Amino acid sequence: MPLIDTHAHLYLPEFIEDIDEVMNRARQSGIEHILLPNIDSESIQPLLNLVEQYPQELLPMMGLHPTSVNADYESALEIIKDTLQQSKFYAIGEIGIDLYWDKTFFQEQVKAFKAQIEIALAFDLPIVVHARDSFDEILQVLEEYKNTKLRGVLHSFTGTLKQALQAINLGFYLGVGGISTFKNSGVGEVIAQQPLDKLILETDSPYLAPTPKRGKRNESSFVKFVAEKLALNKHMQVSDIESITTANAKKLFRL
Template sequence: MKLIDTHSHIYSEAFNEDIAEAIQRAKDANVGQILLPNIDSESIEPMLNLVRDYPGYCLPMMGLHPTSVKENYQEELLICEKWLNEEGFIAIGEIGIDLYWDKTFLKEQQFVFEQQLNWAVEKELPVVIHARDSFSEIFEVLESFRLKSLQGVFHSFTGNLEQANKAIEMGFLLGLNGILTFKNSGLDRVVKEIGMKHLILETDSPYLAPIPKRGKRNESAYVAYVAEKLAEIHNLSLDEVAEATSRNAKKLFRI
């Protein structure tokens, strides 16, 4: 069973000089597919170009990232909606609420998040949720969707055990990346208490490179280090981790 990097911005400018080599390194590292979340209108073209260059291997999502919610959020939403109606996407993402950098547009972030959740329900697509310093605010919005068969993943999960169980109880998976390998993150203790059926792997490339690559540009090949750490935590073989997490990803994203 191959690994699946369920969250990678490998279409970003960080890979302008060596994208073909980065894709090959991912394949060499037993990565079977790379899932691409969108950020805003500026990232759509490079993302779709990569999808066209690697059909079936790189799979796109569509959404408006919370840190891109500014004064022009209505225009950005219309662009996302237009693309959703014209092309095939595997998920609505990356969406959510981010209060780490700036709280100025909290109300707008909440509105945009809810609007995109509605799209997901209408189109029967999973959602990929970005939650940074915002679990309470996100759970509050999600409460109104409990009866609407909404599914998805809390990507780059960094919450505590209570928040993990809350997300799972609401029908969501947890996305694990390089943070799991950081010695002082404490995430390993949380993940140890979570069953494998609730977990998927990601990189969030080019960010959050795992140990032993921390501080360098992250790339999809490095999802293997996250898999190795998860295998250590749950006392499983790497093949067992690949099988479980890839099965979870395939089911969620219908790939």
């Protein structure tokens, strides 16, 4: 069955020397599309250059990552908005709130998050949300938009059952990645209790490689291990997991 990796940073330096081999392995693993989230103004050109190399398979997003938000975030957002006018993008991402590394610009992160939600609504695009030590803060913002057409995914979901339910009730999908395969993480068990029609698969390459590749550089072909673990936890056939999650991704990103 075809697969979609809904979140991978293949334009980063980690892939410069062997991107052709990485893409070939993705094809051999049945990967039909790979969605690329942006990070900041400096990552825009490498992202677009890579999409130009593989236009049928790589689908770009545009956004300002929360860890790139600082006091001058408004200038960065102007670059994001300008870039959105120039090419076709499939989502606004990755955006959100990250309180793990640094809380200095928390208020600016919230403002940037809301500003990019407004951009997503204006362009009728889904949002791809980064949440680290910030699920409650993220959900509080999303609640403000529950009566709009906002749609999207909580990328690399690691929240609680309660947070998963709240996100799904707001119309959001949950991104299932490598952490869901980690023993004792508890994430796989939370994900297994969610409706399959609200789950999409991702790698977050080059980060968070799934078991049995944990500790190695992640790549899109490894999404098959995420599908296999989800099938095991759901007591389902892998082919059914692949078929349904691919359909979910196509629906969310209007592929």
